[in-house]
Amino acid sequence: MRAFAELLDRLSLTASRNAKLMLIHDHLRAVPDPDRGWALAALTGDLSFDAAKPAMIRAAVERRVDPLLFRWSYDYVGDLAETAALIWPADPNRRANREPTLGEVVEALKGAGRSEVPALIERWLDDLQPKARWALLKLMTGALRVGVSARLAKTAAARVGENPVDVAEVEELWQGLEPPYADLFAWLEGRAERPAADAPGRFRPVMLSTPLDEDKDLPRVTPDAFIAEWKWDGIRVQAVRERGATRLWSRTGDEISRAFPDLMSALTFEGAIDGELVVLRDGVVAPFAELQRRLNRKTVDPKLVASHPAALIAYDVLSDGDEDVRALPLVERRRRLLGLIEGHDPERFRLSPDVPFADVAELTALRRDPPVGAAAEGLMLKRRDSAYVSGRPKGPWFKWKRDPHVIDAVLMYAQRGHGKRSSFHSDFTFGVWTEEGVLTPVGKAYFGFTDEELRQLDKFVRDNTTDRFGPVRAVRAERDHGLVLEIAFEGLQRSPRHKSGVAMRFPRISRIRWDKPPHEADTLSGVMDLLEALEREGGRLSAGQ
Numbered sequence: 001m002r003a004f005a006e007l008l009d010r011l012s013l014t015a016s017r018n019a020k021l022m023l024i025h026d027h028l029r030a031v032p033d034p035d036r037g038w039a040l041a042a043l044t045g046d047l048s049f050d051a052a053k054p055a056m057i058r059a060a061v062e063r064r065v066d067p068l069l070f071r072w073s074y075d076y077v078g079d080l081a082e083t084a085a086l087i088w089p090a091d092p093n094r095r096a097n098r099e100p101t102l103g104e105v106v107e108a109l110k111g112a113g114r115s116e117v118p119a120l121i122e123r124w125l126d127d128l129q130p131k132a133r134w135a136l137l138k139l140m141t142g143a144l145r146v147g148v149s150a151r152l153a154k155t156a157a158a159r160v161g162e163n164p165v166d167v168a169e170v171e172e173l174w175q176g177l178e179p180p181y182a183d184l185f186a187w188l189e190g191r192a193e194r195p196a197a198d199a200p201g202r203f204r205p206v207m208l209s210t211p212l213d214e215d216k217d218l219p220r221v222t223p224d225a226f227i228a229e230w231k232w233d234g235i236r237v238q239a240v241r242e243r244g245a246t247r248l249w250s251r252t253g254d255e256i257s258r259a260f261p262d263l264m265s266a267l268t269f270e271g272a273i274d275g276e277l278v279v280l281r282d283g284v285v286a287p288f289a290e291l292q293r294r295l296n297r298k299t300v301d302p303k304l305v306a307s308h309p310a311a312l313i314a315y316d317v318l319s320d321g322d323e324d325v326r327a328l329p330l331v332e333r334r335r336r337l338l339g340l341i342e343g344h345d346p347e348r349f350r351l352s353p354d355v356p357f358a359d360v361a362e363l364t365a366l367r368r369d370p371p372v373g374a375a376a377e378g379l380m381l382k383r384r385d386s387a388y389v390s391g392r393p394k395g396p397w398f399k400w401k402r403d404p405h406v407i408d409a410v411l412m413y414a415q416r417g418h419g420k421r422s423s424f425h426s427d428f429t430f431g432v433w434t435e436e437g438v439l440t441p442v443g444k445a446y447f448g449f450t451d452e453e454l455r456q457l458d459k460f461v462r463d464n465t466t467d468r469f470g471p472v473r474a475v476r477a478e479r480d481h482g483l484v485l486e487i488a489f490e491g492l493q494r495s496p497r498h499k500s501g502v503a504m505r506f507p508r509i510s511r512i513r514w515d516k517p518p519h520e521a522d523t524l525s526g527v528m529d530l531l532e533a534l535e536r537e538g539g540r541l542s543a544g545q
Contacts, residue, residue, distance in 0.1 A: 001128060003031050004039050004102045005135035011146035020148055024156035028185075035102040037180025042139055043146075043153035046179060049109040052117050052140045057084055060121045064089050075471055078422025079145075081137035085130045099127055103180070105136065150252070151391070157181075161188040168390040171205035173197050175253065201245030203238060203253045204272060204318050204326075205390030209380060209397035217398060218360055221381055227330065228355040228363060230376040231399055232313050233288045233491070234278035235295070239312055239349075241267050242319070248277075259297045263310045266348035269340040272318040274388075280311035280347060287534075288505065289493035314341055315352040315380075316388060326388035333388065355379065367400055377490065378402045404488040405530065407432065407522040408513060410439055411483040414461040415472050417446065424454055425461040425473065428509065430485050431500075433523045439477055440500045440524055445487060448508030457483075457512070482518035486511035492531040500524060502531055 007027045014020050024043065028036045041047040061070050061084050070087060077083040100108075108120055121140075125133050138144050154174070155167040165188065176199040177184055186192035212218060236251035246264055248257040257264050260277070279286040279294070286308075293308050294300060317337040318326050325333055334351075341351050357363040363379070370376040378401035386396035409430035417426035427446045431439035449457065460475075460483055467474040476482060488510040495503035 001099055001102055001105060001132045001135060003027065004035070004042075004139075005132040007039065008135045008138060008144065008146055009131055011148055015147075017152065021152060021156050024148070024153055025159050028157055028160050033182050033185060034180035037182060037185065038102050038106045040153055040157055040181060041179035042144065043148050044150040045142070046150075047106070047139070048142055049117075049140060051112050051114045052109055052121075053114075054080055054141050056118050056121060057081075057137055057140070060084075060118055060125070061088065063122075075416075076422065078416060078418040081134050081141060081143075084125075084137055085133035088125050088130075088133060090126050099132065100124060102139075105139070109140065157184070157188065160185065161190055163190065168205055169194075171390055175199060175202040200242040201240050201247040202242075203240075203247070203249040203255075206236065206238070206251050206274070207316075207388050207390060207397065208392040209382075209399040210392055210394055212381065212398040212400040221360060221363065221398075223357060223359075225383060225385075227334075227382050227384055228357055228366075229315055229352050229380045229382070230355060230370065231378045231380050231401065232276040232278060232285065232352065233377050234276040234285075234291055234313070236274075237277045237312065238272055238274055238318070239263070239267055239314075240272040241270055242272070256295075258299055259294055260310045261300070262305050263312060263348055266345050268344065270321045271340055273312070273314045273337060273340060274316040274318060275312045275314035275352065278311055278313060279308045281309060283347070285313075287493060288491065289503075309347065311347060312349050313352045314349060318388060329385045329387065330382055331384045367402060370402070376402075404490055404510075405492075406486060406488050406510065407442075407527060407530075408484050408516060408520070409442060409487050410477050410518045410521045411457075411460075411475050411485055412439055412441055412477050413472050413474055414457075421454075424458045426454055426458070428457065428485070430487060431477070432521060432527055433519075435523075435525065437479070441498070442500045442502060442524070442527060443487065443489070443504040443507040445485075445507045445509050448488070448510055449512070453509075453512060477518065479519040480517065484513035484516040484518055484521050485509050486513055492527070492534055494531070500527075502527060 007023060010023050011020055014023065027039060031039065038047065057080060058070075065087055070083070073087055074080060074083045077086075105124065109117070112120060124136055128136060151167065151171070154170045158165050158167045158170045170184070173184065173195050176196060183192065183195050187194050237256070238247075238249040238251075240247045240249065246257065246267055247255055248260055248264060250256055263277075277291065279290040290308055291310075294304065294310065314337055316330075317333050317340060318324070320336045320340065325336055328336070338351055341349050355366060357366065367379050370378075378399065381398040381400060383396045389396075409432050411428055412431045413429040414425040415427040416422055417424060427444060429441050429444045431441040434440050461473055464476040464481075464483075465473045466476050486509070487504070487507050489504040489507040491505040493503050493505065494501060497503075
């Protein structure tokens with residue numbers, strides 16, 4: 001555990017991407033199997049323990065420490081693993097055993113029942129030093145929070161051998177591999193052949209777009225070089241049917257097939273297509289809030305399937321039958337895609353239509369006021385000759401999102417953050433004025449500001465606290481005294497769960513309005529007017545336009 005703990009500690013204190021990459025690379029080269037494989041699984045999010053729960057950690061600590069002291073400490077520190085690791089009082093009468101290795105911990109947790117885990121936790125916490133305790137508890141909860149993406153960890157693995165390979169090759173193999181990845185490391189280090197990558201129904205690494213720079217990139221966008229499409233307001237998925245295996249994958253490689261049986265039963269082609277998962281009724285794309293009703297479910301009931309029918313708006317094909325077509329130009333892949341989609345139920349599968357344009361001026365007007373309304377977040381611009389490659393290459397694909405909606409709201413409540421933000425109030429609830437002249441909450445934001453602005457916001461909260469509700473502080477918010485925040489957001493939806501009746505999509509603080517008095521902030525009636533306008537736009541959302 002000591003080497004893994006040191007890796008996590010150094011990663012948590014390192015901001016540089018390249019430095020993190022080197023730390024992981026060096027760890028994977030220095031640590032033997034299987035510990036390095038389990039470390040890689042933890043960093044990529046592919047390691048979990050069904051029998052181990054955070055509540056077990058809290059219960060174990062409260063058996064050794066005064067519960068009130070622990071809760072106060074946890075509230076201040078903001079991280080369960082860090083709090084438990086530091087406050088844990090080792091049994092002075094117990095003779096410490098040898099520190100377990102990462103592999104021993106993983107194997108023990110995988111083989112333990114729920115009733116056996118508490119004893120393992122206490123034994124390991126007694127045997128380990130604070131840093132290793134922290135790493136152990138991070139591993140158990142799955143919340144590493146060390147600023148490492150799965151792709152960065154795979155990139156480090158791809159460079160382990162004397163002859164580094166492209167990370168795309170590792171990603172291509174990933175779905176067919178099992179931790180601790182002994183066969184992967186054997187291939188990377190030249191000790192074995194490349195593992196097979198032809199598992200039927202597998203996930204393919206996705207190609208991502210880059211934000212459009214209007215000054216540098218837009219002048220190069222011409223109809224003869226680029227295809228324009230709507231950026232649909234759903235979630236990115238891959239639908240795959242190969243040799244009897246039928247799968248629906250999210251963009252991160254999580255299988256979500258069981259939540260969408262209506263879509264999977266309609267999938268009859270042989271191949272893999274890339275597209276946007278939406279709710280589609282009578283050819284009209286529903287707002288994203290409708291799709292959310294079906295996300296993050298292991299199974300769905302027939303009533304929800306009938307009321308929120310799923311569909312895939314396809315915009316690319318990765319394999320056509322047994323042929324991998326990712327190296328073909330986009331225009332050829334689009335022709336192949338149309339051949340796969342034809343004959344399918346149009347209420348389940350349809351082609352994302354091209355958006356014809358003559359010049360940049362017309363494209364700009366379409367992006368500002370799309371005829372498909374709120375279901376389009378903006379435009380996608382793709383080079384006609386682009387191959388489908390993994391990652392985020394600069395140049396082939398651009399996303400040009402619509403400008404966000406903006407309102408001015410008044411800060412009402414604040415709560416301290418977690419981890420590095422545990423000493424600052426960084427979660428802010430804001431509201432707008434009702435006709436009666438009182439504030440009603442309409443959203444919560446915890447990003448969009450700089451570190452310096454966070455310190456300013458935290459000071460305002462501390463200087464203007466009027467009440468406390470557990471970890472939440474009420475902030476002075478009156479018509480002539482308070483803080484106005486400019487809130488940017490992607491959309492609105494009706495929400496009977498909220499007092500205001502509305503919920504925001506992706507709210508963030510775009511500006512702190514130190515200059516604006518609170519009574520000039522927006523009203524609930526104005527927010528509702530915007531919601532109704534968006535709903536009117538939603539009435540003409542058609543995936544066939």
